[in-house]
Amino acid sequence: MHRPELPCIDAVVAHARRVVILEDLVDHTNVGAIFRSAAGLGMDAVLVTPRCADPLYRRSVRVSMGAVFAVPWTRIDPWPGGLAVLRERGFTIAAVTPRGPGAIPLSEFAAHAPERVALVLGTEGDGLTSPALEAADVSVSIPMQAGVDSLNVAAASAVVFWALATPPLDPREPGN
Numbered sequence: 001m002h003r004p005e006l007p008c009i010d011a012v013v014a015h016a017r018r019v020v021i022l023e024d025l026v027d028h029t030n031v032g033a034i035f036r037s038a039a040g041l042g043m044d045a046v047l048v049t050p051r052c053a054d055p056l057y058r059r060s061v062r063v064s065m066g067a068v069f070a071v072p073w074t075r076i077d078p079w080p081g082g083l084a085v086l087r088e089r090g091f092t093i094a095a096v097t098p099r100g101p102g103a104i105p106l107s108e109f110a111a112h113a114p115e116r117v118a119l120v121l122g123t124e125g126d127g128l129t130s131p132a133l134e135a136a137d138v139s140v141s142i143p144m145q146a147g148v149d150s151l152n153v154a155a156a157s158a159v160v161f162w163a164l165a166t167p168p169l170d171p172r173e174p175g176n
Contacts, residue, residue: 003056006074009047009085016044017116018164019091021076023132024051024123025153031055032063033154034121039067041161046073047082047118080135083118091118095136096160097128098150103139110163119160121153 013019020043025031031053038046048055052075055061055068076082083093092114097103120136122128127150133139142151142159150156 007072009074009076009082010089012045012047012072012074013086013089013091016072017166018043018161019045019047019086019116019118020157020161021047021049021118021120022052023049023079023120023128025121026051026053027124028053028057028059029063030124030152030154031057032060032068034157035060035064035067035071035073037154037158037161039064039071041158042165043071043119043161046071047076048073049079050075050077051079080131083135086118089116091116092138093118093120093136095120095122095128095133095139096141096156097122097133097139098141098144099127103141106140106142106160106163109138109140113164117164119157119164121157121160124153 020034020038022031022034035046035055053060055073061068086093094109094117096119120128120132122132142156144150
């Protein structure tokens, strides 16, 4: 198989309203699962940082059920300097994190979501890097119970994507 040349960020986000950024994820299963959730829950594009696992690795492709071929994606480099391109295009950068002072609950963020948002999801274990958190315009958290500090990044992505789906998904509708 010939690997296609990746498009530039501008081409991938030109008409996007919801963009996902994967910072340094190393598990191909998580990358694939996030692509599948992005496709199923209406995210418009995915950007992966230079140290993120390859979405075209066979495990990522398989877990994504082929969504890596359906969702527009490319690499964002330099990182996090490449966020300037998104800001110039009117995106609000939202760090999805269980930590960080001032993180607002997802439900509150979703109720007043910006027109264009780029959601930054961090690597397994460590989460987002300090430079990524500092570069974000807002930090968003999923409130947890029973002493659990966070969800797996793939599970967290699905929760966030569902909350920010446009148009909002009605769980009573067939297929949702």
